Amino acid sequence: MRKYLLVFVACLGSYAASAQADRQKMLASLDAKAPHYAALAQKIWEYAEVGYQEVKSAALLREDLQKEGFAVDSGMAGIPTAFVARYGSGKPVITLLAEYDALPGLAQEAVPVRKPIAGQKAGHACGHHLLGTGAVAAAVAVKNWLKDGHRTGTIQLVGTPAEEGGSGKVYLVREGIFKDTDVVLHWHPGDANSANPSSSLANITGKFRFRGVAAHAAASPERGRSALDAVEAMNYMVNMMREHIPSDARVHYIITKGGEAPNVVPDFAEVYYYARHKDRTVLQDIWKRIVKAAEGAALGTETRMEVEIIGGVYNLLAVETLAELMYKNLNIVGGVMYDAAEKNFAEQLSGTFGAAFGSIPKPGSAGQVAPYAAAGLLGSASTDVGDVSWVVPTAGMTAATWVPGTSAHSWQAVAAGGTSIGTKGMLVAAKTLALTAADLFTKPELIGKSRGEWEKARGENFRYEALLGDRKPALDYRK
Template sequence: MCKTKQTTLLFIALINIFSFQLLAQNKSNTKANDALKNQAAASIQSGYDAYKKIALNIWDFAELGYKENKSTALLQTTLKDNGFTVQSGVAGMPTAFVATYGSGSPVIGILAEFDALPGISQDNSSVKTPIANKTSGHACGHHLFGTGSVAAGIAIKKLLETGKIKGTIKVFGCPAEEGGSGKVFMVREGLFTTVDIAIHWHPSNDNSVTYSGALANKSAKFRFYGIASHAAGSPEKGRSALDGVEAMDAMVNMMREHIPQETRIHYVITNGGKAPNVVPEFAEVYYYVRHPDKETAVSIFDRIAKAAEGAALGTETKMDYEIIGGTHDLLINKTLAQNMQTNLEKVGGVQYTADETIYAKKIQASFLGKSESIDFAAKVKPLHIDKNLGSTDVGDVSYTVPTVGVETATWVSGTSAHSWQAVACGGTDIGIKGMMVAAKTMAFTAIDLFTNPELIKTAKEEFIRTKGDYKYKALLGDIKPALNYRD
């Protein structure tokens, strides 16, 4: 045999040996990761009753943005009791916190929310039943969000504690997501600077990895100041602040014909005066502006501010406005989404008992329009791009650090967020089961990140490419958190 042929055969043999060793190593790594995930899943599941109690306590508190004192205290105490170091009141927000365990790299962050919504009280029954003397409710499931994230963080902490993985886990307690833009102030404060990857989740009516962007959002309260007088006896001596609000609203509603069709504008008159026979000397209207493109959202907001100026001029009133919130669109990371999809499929969906099936069908009977089968909760959607017409301050995190999220079926299929049905489901084991799916999926994804540096490297490279030359700047500017925006 010639020397060249011998060399070639030897080279092929070495490649085969290397490939075999690499394959064996990959199988060994996969087996080791599966063992860690099984341990994390068992840890989370064993805490079912404890986490259920925490979530339902927060569901009962139903505290509004920046007022979540009992909710944040409960989550912080739970983390402290499990060995985390907790820094409270971060970024100028009394109810915000950062809980940390471990040291060194990688640093994986898990986001937690816990604020409720105003004007939507409901018990956990399958018919509309507001709770007496209660005006708020967890119609977006943030009681589950915060608790599930804490559960995932504790499961990872236990693995770090035993030395089976190395690095740092951080749980970010994020207040006032519903309009207050809490995470924006945390980003602005630099709290995510040392984080390698951020993980989040959200309650939903199905199980899917977040693979679609969100709408950028800018909001403000516009306040008009007039002159009070007797509405019948001396109307000429008055200048109506409510006229200013209504003139502004009329101009903005005409403007809808001349803005990009993807735009969303919503408003509520939060103060229109106190009595019909008194010319209102004060009135206030609260506006949201949304668009898939952050620059467009800001430009439309600026046009709305001009409408407010014109309304004040035309009604001889004075006007000022307070920026309440401003959030970016959501930057999707395909590398992380594909990994989380694998983990979601490994965890699986939600299984209903016979009684829960009856409850689910009663809930669906209250919907407008046709709903998916209740069996939908047991399925996992494939990775797909869909329209996302909501907004979230997670968007600002996603422009700071590679971010990935999942939605799980905490509500009956067809349930709309911000509805009484969502509040009701969130107060039952249907909500708790979906929360456990989320906690396990996040923990599994974190385990992959702790054990696979290449996954983090690839995600960061994609993040840099996707973000491009854009330099992050908070849409709400340099304002302080609007701690009383729900007053």
Template sequence: MGKKQLVEWLDENKKTYEDQALQIWEHPEVAYTEAFASKLQISVLQEAGFSVVSGVGSVPTAFVAEYGSGKPIIGILGEFDALPGLSQKVSPVRDAVTPNGPGHGCGHNLLGTAGVEAVIALKQRIDEERLPGTIRYYGCPAEEVLSGKTFMARAGVFDDLDAALTWHPGNSNTPWNMPSSALTSVEFFFKGRAAHAGAAPHLGRSALDAVELTNIGANYLREHVVDGSRIHYTITNGGVAPNVVPDKASVWYYLRGANRAHVDELLERLIKIAQGGALMTETEVTWEIKAGAYDLNVNNTLNELLFSQKDEAGPLVFTEEDHKLAASLAASLDPSLQQYAEKRRHELGLAESDLLPTSFVNYQPTTKITGGGSTDVGDVSWITPIGQITTTCAPFGVQVHTWQATAAFGSPIGLKGMHHAAKLLALSTYDLLTDGGNLLSQARAEFLRSTQGKPYIPAIPNDVQAPVLV
């Protein structure tokens, strides 16, 4: 009976949360600047009766909202940061709201709002049924730079959780069964000596030469890394003019691997290469760790729990207008992306014409293939068992981090997928609160097997603070 009332409450109040998601979509804020989204969510949760601790991990936009008391303690993770350069109207053609401005091309306007919606719905059940236990919503900034949850984890706010749940906007309905890559983000800064490049080049010591030699060494390193590793970089400072020997230069690297140990080894080797570049050019080098995300530790018990709610959540229904927008957005994709989408649609057993899948893809336990992307959700997954699911919020074939995704995530398509996700999160949390601990025991046993007793140690050094930008 309680789950039926939970769904009814969510359906009755969905307009409120659709409006909140659109407000955040209309005010996109990149990592560590999410003042509008954070304040909006905090005010809504406080008004609903949640106690809120803000500024978690010395990050002004990070917060934890809590309701209830005692065990179990269940967390729902939310995000709200946008991406640079992806401003876009709800339109099937490229049309920025603000030229070169930020936009929600990863759907975090939906991601966080669904979590808020779910915990407030659960509060009603806790009050009416006098359920024991504590629910928390985590307002997590800066996922797009893969460090917000790491700073929060370093502050210990996830340590007492019995389990956590989250979701991500996608273009199909399925639990997240693929481990993500661990990652380290590191920037190297070289300091040399300026000189006139034509009149007195021998007096200069080029910091840019050191950067380029480091990149050459890193490219040779690619031949000698564990399969699945990734090394990519961008030069963040290459000097000021060709006729001035650069006395300062910098390069920013992302290192990815199947697990934290692989990435830590890559970092050690890359540091040696950078030191070699400095030695060869008679320059100096320092470096800064910007992010250090863990690989995602998939928990099948919690994923299956999220999947099992699909019938009680009710159908995901799209209108004719939704399908028209979906077809127009899909038609705007590069032909290579359209071909890739057709291949993936076949692999998942979806119909060719199904641009907005409403059924669930049958759940498969964790794959052995590590995905190329990374997320700081991985950090939380090494602290407590975590379940994660995706729902259809964009047409099949549309990739996140694109203008097409921004358009979809600000449209009724994205809002319907968000509301569906809120139901799955709320229903699953209700089961965790009411089943006597059986599911939590299973999830914890699986977690202990997968982590093999390895402790979570934040990969961002203690002396590195978040780049506070608000």
């Protein structure tokens, strides 16, 4: 008996060593292809295509996956720049998320001083060029790991357009794209390395359009009915309303159309609103009040009002079992180490932040992994990954693709994301996602445990309904 036990232990040790070697091989493959993925990310950074217009960016990622043997379907949920890439067969199905939309008005060269790119209207101020490419890199590494080890299961990547206000993933959820997925893994660029079971703010966005009567503003103003007056009246009422909504709610807007000339009473005006709160039911009540303000403004100015819901996303639903697994793997990978040129860039960029709102993290903190924090953390942003997390267990992380202290949606984020600082952080994320996926393929008990935790968090009677209703994708919202 002792002899058989020794043989069993030896076999077990040999298996563990082989598994570890396979994981190291997967990480080494990502290092070997780092220049290739850096070049892909750089192209998307240069394309800087806004939501639902990411034609070249989506095509670039699709082509790379097809060359790697993935079966790719495009035009999902009526969105030309959405796609699904699959490799393998059977269960489990692990899905990675890719984004690739840029933000309008933030074109910037990859230098540590403010220098807009002449003639360019958008920039990757949220790092989605890195996000999409990093997810593709991880998917390819996992594909090779499955293939080389003759393992069963499916690795899937879903290309999701228009995260920035367009709620692209919501339409994919509504279409049932994730119905066969066991776990979704995602990541986001940031100024630190972390993997916590945090939540986010639910969000509803919409454009309020007012139509009045044009007239000469000096010769016959009494004949006019100003659509701009309606917008301003609405904004005034909403701003007064802020005192009477929960203090942790967020409401912001821009006037997208205010008329053509001061001496013409505007017969058309438009204002674009965002509303956010951690509780989507509270958010829905706030949005109803915003709509009432718009209706009142139209009544008081004798104009007509129509509202178009552009986007609506749930808050993130955290699954601690998955977060702990991702955090373990992030610690194995480690943070981002700067070379001399990168340190110089980081120090110069840090000098542009200012310190009005507290101390600025040292550039060297990009090499660290933030301590793990249990469930209960609430982020200040919104994401359409939230909807995904309510239909399938989901976990995410951030990697230091930006100089510590950088704010998202800033020119500094665009600048750092266009350098090797960004691509080094991207590789940290790709490695962490790949290791986490491998664990889920080899340890199905983790999937079962996470699903039980997730179902409890959703509640017994949960039924998914998109906050944006049954509208079709807002393909022109950035035009």
